[in-house]
Amino acid sequence: MALQDYVTTGNKDTRSGFGAGILELGKTNPNVVALCADLAGSLKLDDFIKAFPERYVQVGIAEANMIGIAAGLTIGGKIPFATTFANFATGRVYDQIRQSVAYSKKNVKIAASHAGLTLGEDGATHQILEDIGLMQMLPGMVVINPCDYNQTKAATIAVAEYVGPVYLRFGRPVWPIFMPDEKFVIGKAIVMNEGKDVTIFATGHLVWKSLEAARQLEAEGLSVELINIHTIKPLDEEAILRSVAKTKCAVVAEEHNRIGGLGSSIASLLAHNTPAPLEYVAVNDHFGESATPAQLMTKYGLDTVNVVEAVKKVMGRKG
Amino acid sequence: MASVEELKNIASQVRRDIVRMVNAVNSGHPGGSLGCTDFMVALYFNQMNHNKNFTMDGLGEDLFFLSNGHICPVWYSVLAHAGYFEPSELATFRKLNSRVQGHPATAEHLPGIRSAAGSLGQGLSVAIGAALAKKLNKEDKSIVYTLHGDGEFQEGQIWEALMFAPHHKVDNLIATIDYNNKQIDGDVDQVLSHRDLKAKLHEFGWDVIEVLDGNNMEAITAALADAKSRTGKGVPVFIMMHTVMGKGVDFMENEHKWHGTAPNAEQTAAALAQLPETLGDYKAG
Numbered sequence: 001m002a003l004q005d006y007v008t009t010g011n012k013d014t015r016s017g018f019g020a021g022i023l024e025l026g027k028t029n030p031n032v033v034a035l036c037a038d039l040a041g042s043l044k045l046d047d048f049i050k051a052f053p054e055r056y057v058q059v060g061i062a063e064a065n066m067i068g069i070a071a072g073l074t075i076g077g078k079i080p081f082a083t084t085f086a087n088f089a090t091g092r093v094y095d096q097i098r099q100s101v102a103y104s105k106k107n108v109k110i111a112a113s114h115a116g117l118t119l120g121e122d123g124a125t126h127q128i129l130e131d132i133g134l135m136q137m138l139p140g141m142v143v144i145n146p147c148d149y150n151q152t153k154a155a156t157i158a159v160a161e162y163v164g165p166v167y168l169r170f171g172r173p174v175w176p177i178f179m180p181d182e183k184f185v186i187g188k189a190i191v192m193n194e195g196k197d198v199t200i201f202a203t204g205h206l207v208w209k210s211l212e213a214a215r216q217l218e219a220e221g222l223s224v225e226l227i228n229i230h231t232i233k234p235l236d237e238e239a240i241l242r243s244v245a246k247t248k249c250a251v252v253a254e255e256h257n258r259i260g261g262l263g264s265s266i267a268s269l270l271a272h273n274t275p276a277p278l279e280y281v282a283v284n285d286h287f288g289e290s291a292t293p294a295q296l297m298t299k300y301g302l303d304t305v306n307v308v309e310a311v312k313k314v315m316g317r318k319g
Numbered sequence: 320m321a322s323v324e325e326l327k328n329i330a331s332q333v334r335r336d337i338v339r340m341v342n343a344v345n346s347g348h349p350g351g352s353l354g355c356t357d358f359m360v361a362l363y364f365n366q367m368n369h370n371k372n373f374t375m376d377g378l379g380e381d382l383f384f385l386s387n388g389h390i391c392p393v394w395y396s397v398l399a400h401a402g403y404f405e406p407s408e409l410a411t412f413r414k415l416n417s418r419v420q421g422h423p424a425t426a427e428h429l430p431g432i433r434s435a436a437g438s439l440g441q442g443l444s445v446a447i448g449a450a451l452a453k454k455l456n457k458e459d460k461s462i463v464y465t466l467h468g469d470g471e472f473q474e475g476q477i478w479e480a481l482m483f484a485p486h487h488k489v490d491n492l493i494a495t496i497d498y499n500n501k502q503i504d505g506d507v508d509q510v511l512s513h514r515d516l517k518a519k520l521h522e523f524g525w526d527v528i529e530v531l532d533g534n535n536m537e538a539i540t541a542a543l544a545d546a547k548s549r550t551g552k553g554v555p556v557f558i559m560m561h562t563v564m565g566k567g568v569d570f571m572e573n574e575h576k577w578h579g580t581a582p583n584a585e586q587t588a589a590a591l592a593q594l595p596e597t598l599g600d601y602k603a604g
């Protein structure tokens with residue numbers, strides 16, 4: 001596929017993709033159980049709860065307990081999805097995830113909505129920009145950050161088939177739907193456009209911004225390779241190295257702190273293999289604040305224009 | 320089912336194992352281990368319906384979760400004597416490349432262990448999850464047991480779980496607290512008191528049994544049988560088990576310093592002299 005094949009078919013929040021995915025799982029997999037800490041509506045669990053009330057656990061506002069219960073549910077063959085906002089699903093319960101889930105090798109799926117700046121007006125208390133870093137540091141933890149409704153739905157279904165702990169990160173805002181309705185393959189990067197001048201590695205909501213940027217840059221005559229890194233861990237190292245071997249420079253775009261996220265991982269990978277100029281489109285070691293998602297993307301430098309500028313800058317650094 | 324005499328014999332050997340294990344590596348937690356020995360022996364040799372041919376899911380059998388993971392020496396010894404692995408493996412406790420880790424772990428696949436513990440406060444939640452899984456697996460009527468420290472009960476997550484279990488009618492669960500009134504920095508009453516724990520548990524909706532002498536084998540077996548008879552009635556069951564930290568070794572009894580101090584060679588000899596070797600000592604590593 002190439003840029004022109006990614007046609008926008010509608011607009012929906014990625015969390016609704018999760019809601020649709022878990023509803024489908026409810027029908028197809030009797031072991032799937034959902035847990036939530038008083039945010040069922042925000043996590044789009046209403047349909048699942050209505051259809052499968054016996055497989056839903058309302059834990060109340062007690063996230064540590066939720067993670068532990070999820071770990072216990074795996075003993076006996078259940079596939080629990082522990083759900084809440086990304087901040088409360090990671091930072092608040094890091095030690096519970098570390099000991100009861102990751103170290104104990106439990107088949108728990110942590111499904112986290114409202115990640116990043118784009119939850120908007122609730123502000124920095126809720127806008128976690130460190131969650132990818134926290135989760136990917138845990139041995140054995142799979143970290144997935146899908147980019148639109150279709151990919152989030154497909155990822156939700158895929159992680160239930162995978163045996164092992166997973167952190168599935170998605171968001172609140174209504175966002176363009178542009179990915180095909182296709183099977184999600186954990187750990188397999190998607191080359192959305194082939195090019196030879198520069199590679200843009202993008203994850204989550206920034207895939208859309210990068211798609212817009214790539215279209216603009218191609219219109220200006222550049223040849224841009226765009227790669228959708230939906231799985232941050234395990235990283236598709238082969239795809240990344242193959243692309244940079246060709247383009248000799250890259251931009252990483254993510255709705256996360258520039259420290260500890262996808263950018264750090266790709267920088268480390270390149271440094272260990274084929275060093276190349278790299279620029280980040282990410283939050284510059286900062287907390288967020290209250291505003292609309294669009295205003296925040298602009299203020300914190302996560303917009304289409306920022307991707308365009310980063311591409312030009314990194315190309316200028318090529319030898 | 321073992322007789323009380325047999326249980327006491329096993330307990331004596333388990334206590335010997337505990338002392339020898341922590342002495343051998345000059346680290347570990349003898350105090351709580353010795354205090355909970357009678358409970359653990361009664362649980363595994365008299366009460367639980369369990370299978371030494373270990374499976375992680377434990378379908379159709381009773382499960383046990385140790386939440387105060389630091390007292391794992393007692394658990395390891397009990398598991399070994401119950402046939403989960405050879406007692407000789409106890410000699411690898413806390414050593415490089417061992418399955419017998421400093422705190423319980425699943426990563427090395429030691430049979431009998433279903434969750435890591437060590438960071439306090441997490442086991443009740445995990446046990447609740449396992450109990451809910453049994454309910455979802457409709458034919459599984461077995462029981463989930465946990466053990467906690469009383470210092471551990473200062474952790475907030477415990478209270479989240481205490482609130483959850485009665486609300487959700489998790490009645491296939493028996494939680495026990497090692498009520499020794501000791502923790503690292505001193506008496507629980509002094510460090511941070513639970514005040515009237517029994518009243519709190521009642522108020523939270525638990526069915527509470529109090530065992531005044533949790534180091535008396537008759538009392539503990541009776542309490543465990545009583546607790547079992549109270550399961551399946553819509554409420555979770557709680558055992559407030561008064562014990563003596565360091566029980567069985569006179570100079571360790573009721574001394575919080577023995578929470579996590581290993582006896583030296585001389586102290587070990589003095590301790591072992593008080594504990595008859597009943598089943599044979601495991602071979603030192």
Ligand SMILES: Cc1ncc(C[n+]2csc(CCOP(=O)(O)OP(=O)(O)O)c2C)c(N)n1
Nearest residue numbers: 351437438439468469470471501502503578
């Ligand atoms: C979350 C957490 N905080 C602190 C510790 C360190 N720690 C280990 S045991 C312990 C005291 C526990 O007291 P109690 O539960 O009464 O056990 P006992 O001393 O009676 O064996 C502490 C503070 C820990 N393991 N986990």
Ligand SMILES: [Mg+2]
Nearest residue numbers: 469470501502
């Ligand atoms: Mg204590």
